[in-house]
Amino acid sequence: MKFFLWAGFLLFVFSCKQKEETIRPTVQNITESVYAFGKVKSKDQYEVYAPVSGIIQKVYVTDGSAIKKGDVLMTLANDVSALNQENARVATQYQSVEANVDKLNEAQVTIDLASAKRQNDSVLLERQRKLWANDIGSRNDLEQRELAVQNSATALQTAKLRYRQLKKQLEFTDKQAKKTLEISTAVTKDYSVRAIRDGKVYIVNKEPGELVSPQVPIAIIGDADGYILELQVDEYDISKIKQGQKVFITMDAHKGQVFEAVISKIDPLMNERTRSVTIEATFTEQPPYLVPNLSVEGNVLIRAKQDALTIPRNYLIDETYVLLQNGEKRKVSVGLKDYQWAEISSGLGKNDIIKKPVQ
Structure with missing residues (x-):
């Protein structure tokens, strides 16, 4: 008796499972879309890094601070760098051309004296030649005067050469000292972390006394009011994505609401780890409250x-056939598809009845 009851129960369950599910096609609007997910980012959002390694001496901003381009966000301890800069400044002052003008003046005086001597020797030579022409004086006296003129001319040329060399050396030393000061100043500036554009500090990750390096972000800065969407699209779907397409966005922070955005950028490189491509979109009308890193989901309208x-997608067989109520397997042409529905372009009428295939 128990055996018959159990067999009857199994037969009933089996017959229920085999009950056919049938429907007629539905006429409705359909959209094809691609799923994307990601987060909200501040417009022009970027991570701040220290130019050099060091210990934070002072932090000048806090979370939420409004900043301008060039504002100092924090400074690092830089005693050695400051001393080097001061040393370079002193050297620049000492080695400048203006500070060594006395040396040039002295060299110019030497030129003037040599020029005067050459002129005087030339006058004496001319006088000696006139005497020699009148048979006055000796041949030796004339040669001595000629030698004196040659020596004074050589001395004048040497004085001028030394002046040019001194001036060139002073100018070179001046430029070299100034360049050293520029380098020292640039190195010192590296110990001041500055904002590269106007915006808002969203978070400061470090405090005074902590060690920082160029590899670790110390703050996040972005636009104070503007936001964008950073979305991930699977590599399977990326060929369908184009700039200007609409994206319908939902987020947990605004449950039950749908926001419209437009694709503004498509990264040219796929992330090998996630096998996805990053796209950016801008809100058509920005929600009233946003903060960076809010999670979002979106559907890109293709x-x-x-x-x-249309028919439910689970009524398709191999994405190409449907099963009629009489058991006939009919080929159909499929148009647009979303996650639940598929458009039937041809092969099926709105009065046809189809069965759900057995999974």
Whole structure:
């Protein structure tokens, strides 16, 4: 008796499972879309890094601070760098051309004296030649005067050469000292972390006394009011994505609401680890409250059609056939598809009845 009851129960369950599910196609609007997920980012958001390694001496901003381009966010301890800069400044002052003008003046005086001597020797030579022409004086006296003129001319040329060399050396030393000061000043500036554009400090990750390096972000800065969407699209779907396409966005921070955005950028490189491509979108109308890193989900609108003949996607067989109520397997042409519905372009009428395939 128990055996018959159990067999009857199994037969009932089996017959229920084999009950056919049938439907007629539905005429409705359908859209084809691609799923994307990601987060909200501040416009022009970037991470701040220290130019050099060091210990934070002072932090000048806090979370939420409004900043301008060039504002100092924090400074690092830089005693050695400051001393080097001061040393370079002193050297620049000492080695400048202006500070060594006395040396040039002295060299110019030497030129003037040599020039005067050459002129005087030339006058004496001319006088000696006139005497020699009148048979006055000796040949030796004339040669001595000629030698004196040659020596004074050589001395004048040497004085001028030394002046030019001194001036060139002083100018070189001046430029070298100034360049050293520029380098020292640039190195010292590296110990001041500055904002590269106007915006808002969203978070400061470090405090005075902590060690920082160029590899670790110390703050996040972005636009104070503007926000963008950073979304991930699977590599399977990226070929369908184009700039200017609409994206319908939902987020936990605004439950039950849908926001419209437009794709503004598509990264040219795929992330090998996630096998996805990053795209950016801008809100058509920005929600009233946003902060960076809010999670979002989106559907990128690829195509849309009104009054389309549709069936549930799970009624398709191999994405190409449907099963009629009489058991006939009919080939159909499939148009747009979303996650639940598929458009039937041809092969099926709105009065046909189809069965759900057995999974």
